[in-house]
Amino acid sequence: MSAAVFEHPLLRVATPSAWVAQAEASRDVLLLDHANCEKKAASTAIALMFAYAEDLELAERLSRLAREELRHYEQVGKLLRSLEVVPRRLAPGRYAARLRRLVAASEPQREIDLMICGAFIEARSCERFQALAATIGAPLDALFGGLHAAESRHYRVYLDLARRAADRSGRDIDLRIAQFAQLEAELITSPDELFRFHSGPAGAANGSAPSA
Numbered sequence: 001m002s003a004a005v006f007e008h009p010l011l012r013v014a015t016p017s018a019w020v021a022q023a024e025a026s027r028d029v030l031l032l033d034h035a036n037c038e039k040k041a042a043s044t045a046i047a048l049m050f051a052y053a054e055d056l057e058l059a060e061r062l063s064r065l066a067r068e069e070l071r072h073y074e075q076v077g078k079l080l081r082s083l084e085v086v087p088r089r090l091a092p093g094r095y096a097a098r099l100r101r102l103v104a105a106s107e108p109q110r111e112i113d114l115m116i117c118g119a120f121i122e123a124r125s126c127e128r129f130q131a132l133a134a135t136i137g138a139p140l141d142a143l144f145g146g147l148h149a150a151e152s153r154h155y156r157v158y159l160d161l162a163r164r165a166a167d168r169s170g171r172d173i174d175l176r177i178a179q180f181a182q183l184e185a186e187l188i189t190s191p192d193e194l195f196r197f198h199s200g201p202a203g204a205a206n207g208s209a210p211s212a
Contacts, residue, residue, distance in 0.1 A: 010123045012185040015131045018201035024136055026195055028085045033197045037074035042066045061157050068119040068150055079143055085172035093196030095187050102180060116176055119155045120184045124198055126151035
């Protein structure tokens with residue numbers, strides 16, 4: 001995919017081809033970090049259910065999302081075992097933490113921002129699953145191809161919740177989406193110290209190999 005012709009309702013840039021090549025060369029790290037991402041996605045949804053416990057619609061939608069993320073984790077875990085990948089801890093990448101720096105500290109903007117942040121993380125997962133399914137080969141292609149549709153639903157859930165929160169407080173969501181989109185694009189395309197599922201191209205500044 002070319003960034004010049006990339007079109008997406010939320011994302012501004014496509015995953016760089018350099019990252020896809022690194023993913024193909026670093027399957028163990030890719031799968032281990034993907035498993036971490038699925039657990040984190042489930043825990044984030046549950047944490048938001050507690051943070052906004054008075055909102056039953058939010059709780060119901062994120063409860064379903066969390067259950068689906070945990071089923072995805074189980075699928076990844078099964079594949080890790082079948083490939084005899086040795087489990088190990090990985091240092092977290094910069095992506096999610098840097099996005100969350102934009103989240104406001106006070107309400108009602110904080111709720112809006114948290115939902116926007118979740119939408120971008122899920123949208124990037126969706127886009128990367130599609131890119132990987134087309135190139136990475138068996139057996140990962142089947143897994144990633146199957147997860148693509150689910151992540152597409154998930155980012156729309158978060159985006160709907162963000163718009164809903166913005167409507168309640170009479171706030172314009174478009175500017176905040178644009179601010180998150182700009183930072184997200186920078187994180188995806190700029191050199192990254194670590195290769196991770198949501199990283200930019202690892203070692204792009206000096207040509208070094210992907211690291212764990």
